[in-house]
Amino acid sequence: MSATVATARYTRKELTADHPTWCPGCGDYSILSIYFKLMEKRQIPHEKITSVAGIGCSSRFPYFVNAHGVHFLHGRAIPFATGISLSRPDLHVFVFGGDGDAFSIGGNHIDHAARKNVKMTYVIMDNEVYGLTKKQTSPTSPMGFKSKTDPTGAVDHPIEPMKKLIAGGATFVARTHSHLPNHVLEMMEQALDHDGFSVIECLSECTEFFPGAFDSANPRKGGTFQLVPPDHDVTDEVAAYRLAMAPAPGYFGVFYQVQRPTKNAFELKLITDAQSRAGSAAVRELLQKTFQKFS
C-alpha cells in the first residue's frame, strides 16, 4: 500500500456532503446525523469509511456523507458490501437501506450474510412504507395500512424484522428509533464494535406517507419507549425471540449478540493455511508447479 496523507482530526463538517434530499421531518436525518457523530467520536481514518446502499429514500445516504460511498442496485447492497468486506479487511463497511431493500427485493441476502457472519454493519431504516415511489405497501406495512397499492388496506401479513434477523443467524441484532438519537448512537456504536454481521432495525418515520407510524414508541408523542429488560440475556436465542414476539411498538435495544467466527476469519485462515503449505513460492513458481501436474 502506498503512502497515506496525514489526516487531521475531522469533524462533522468534513463529513458532510450534499444536503439530503429527504423531506422535512424525515426520520432519516437523525440517523445521518448520528452516523457523523459516531465517525467523529471514533475517528475512523476518513478514507477508510465506506458507506454502501441499495435503492430507496434511505439508500440516498452515501451521497450525504463525504466519504467513499456506493449507490448500488435495489436489494443487492448486502452482497456488494460482502465483496468489499471479504477483500478489504482494512475498511469499515456500513450498509444503509430501507425495509424494501432489506425485506422485499433483497430478502434472500440478509439470511446468507447473517449465517456466514460477514463483517459489516447494516442499518435498516424501516418506515413501513415505500416512500421514494410515493406510498405503496412495503413488506413491513401493518395489516390494514392504506396505500396506493392497497387502497382498502393491506391484506398481507408483514415481515417481522427481529424474528427474521434472529432466525437468519445474525450475530448482533438490535432495534432502535430515530426519534431517540442517544439510543441510536448507543446501538450503532455497539454494532460497530461487534466482530461480525451486525444489524440494526431503526424505526424511521416517513412524515409524508406514513406520519405517526411510530408515535406509540415516542415519549414526546405520548408513547412508551420500552427498553429491552436489563436482565435479558443477549446470548439466549429463545429469549431474544420472545422479545421479538412483543406486540407493536415492541422493545428497543440489543435483542441478540453472540460471538461466532466471521467468514472473514475463515477465509483468512484458508489463505494462511494454503500459503503455509505452498511455502513462499512466487506466483510464477506455483503456477508452473500446478501445470506440471497437467503434463
Next chain:
Amino acid sequence: MKNDSARTITDAVIRFAGNSQDGIQAIGGFLARLAGRTDKDVMTYMTIPATISGGPSIYQVRLGTGEVLSAGDDVDFLVAFYQHSYENHIATLRDGGVLIYDSDTVKPDPDQKRYRAVGVPISSLTVEAIGGTGKDKGKNMFVLGLVARLFELDDAKLEGMLNAYYKGKGDDVIRKVVGAFHAGFAYNLGQLDEHFEFKPSDKPPARARVVMDGNQAIAYGAIAAGVRFGAGYPITPWSSIMEILRSELPKYGGTFVQAEDELAAIAMACGASYAGHVALTGTSGPGISLKSEALGWAVMAEMPLVIIDVQRGGPSTGLPTNVEQSDLNIACFTAHGDAPRIVVAPANVEDCFYTTFEAVNLAREYSCPVLVLTDQAIATRVESFEMPDFATFTQDIAPHFDPRGPDYKPYANTADGIAHHAPPGTPMVDGKYPVVTGLEHDESGHPASRPANHVMMVAKRRRKLQVLAEKLSPPAVYGPAEGDVLLVGWGSTQGPIREAVEKARAAGESVSAMHIRYLMPLQPGIGEIMDGFHHVFVVELNDEGLYGYGQLAALLRSRYCNDKIRGINKTDGLPFKVREILDQMHRKLTGREAAGEPLAVGGDEGGAG
C-alpha cells in the same frame, strides 16, 4: 515393444461407448495425457447425461501427429461396452473402421462387411485378472491396456501415470488397476492382425505440453492474470471453474465465494472491483440472464469486472449439458439502456487461458465489464497445448491507494473516455470523497440528470470501446485472402471450420475462413476481408433466426449492411462436424437449399437426459 505388422498412422479417432459409471472418461483422460507427454496433439469430445449417475455416455479421443482441429467426424475405432453402446454408435464408425466389443455382453450383426469386428471378453477377462468384485471398476483399465497395445503406446509411461494417479487410493486399488491394465495389454488381438503406430512428431515443442479442459484453462488464466477475488453460484457447465478457483485462490492470497444466488455473485464481484480488485464472476444458461442488472451497473459505474459465460443450450433451463453459441446476443446487449461492454470468445482450450488473461487486462484498462464467451464444448473437452511461459504470463494487479489530487474526477470526460474510480482507502487530498453510482452522474460522480450531461456520459462510455476497436488488429484469414467462399466463425467452432477449409481446398474448392475473437467491439478490417469473397457464410451453433441469420451473422449484417452474409447454423446441441459445415455450404452454393431440399438433422448421440 515393436510389432512388425505395425502400420504408421498420423491420426486416429477412438470412441469409447459405455455407461457413465464405467470410468470411460478415465481411459480418455489417460490417453490424452499420454499424448501430451509424447508430443502428440489431442482433442477429446464427450457427452455426459444430465442425470447424476448412470445413463449412456461416450468419450471420444482424437490423437494425431500434427495439429488436431476437431474431435473428428467419423470414428476409426469404436469400443462398445454394451449392446446399446454398439447399437447407438455403430453408425459413427467409418467404412473399414474397427469395432472392438465386449463379447460377454454385445452381439454384433454377424453378416455385415462394412467394418472389422473384434470381440474381446472384456468383462470376464477383467474378472479373471483382478477378482470378481473389481469387475465394474476394472474394465476401463483393461480397455486402456488393449488400446495401448493396439497403438504401440508407451506402456511403461502409462503404467507410471496410473501409479501416480491412484497413489492415494491404497495398494489394493493400484494392484487391481495395474493388473487390469496388464491383462488388457497382454491380450492377443489375434483377430486383428494389424497394429498401429503414430508417426513421430517432426517438430518437438520448445516447452512441455499440458493437457487440460477449457474450464481449467480459464481458471488458471484468471489466476495468472492476477485475479484474487471471485464469486459464483453453481450451474452446469460453469461450476468446475468456481470449484478450481475456490480451492486454488487461497494459495495465491485470494478468495472465491460461493454466493447465495447469481445476483449476489455478481454483486459481490462488483463490490470487490469497487474495492480495487479486478473481480471475476461467471455462469451458464439462466445465470447470465440473472446477472444482467448488475452488469448494467458495472457499465454505468465503470467497474473493471470479468464475467465468464460458459454457454449451453437455451432458452430457460434448455440443454444443460449440450453446446450452443446462442448467448452472443445477451452477451453483447443484455442490461437495459445503452450499456457498452467488451465481449471476447476463446477459440480452443489453449485460447481459454490467454483470452481470460487478456479479458482481465481489458477490464483494467477500459474500466468496464468484459464477458468471456466460452461454451460447453470447450469447457469439457481436453486438449494438449504448450505450457504457457509464466515469466510473461503472470502479473500482480493488487490495488493501489495513491492519494488523488484536487483535480481528480472519477468519471473524467477524457478524450478516450477512459477514467478509473478511486477505491475506498484512497485518501483524497482536497478532502472531497467520491460516490460510485448507478444513477447517471457528472464527472465527479454526483447524480446528474441534466440532458447535456447524459448525452456526454453516454458518449464517453461508448467512446472507450471505439478507442479499443481502433487498437485491435483485423482478424487473420485462414487460407488465401481472396476467393469464392469465406467461412466466418467465432468461439469453439474455429477447429472444425479450419478443417472444413482444408478439406474443401484439397477438393479444389476456393474456401477460406475468418475467425472473430472480439465480438464487441468488432475488430477492424472485417468489411474489407468480406469484400474479397463472393460468398460469406457465418458458421454458428445457434438458430438461423426469424430473418434467416444467426446471431453473429445478424450483428455483421447490421454493422456492414452486406447482403452477401448468410448463415450456416445448427441447433442439435452438438459441436459442428466438418461434414455438416461443408454440406450446408454446398447446399447454399448450389441452390439446393432454396429448392427446399431438407437438411439431414441431428447428431448421433444426445447428451441431456
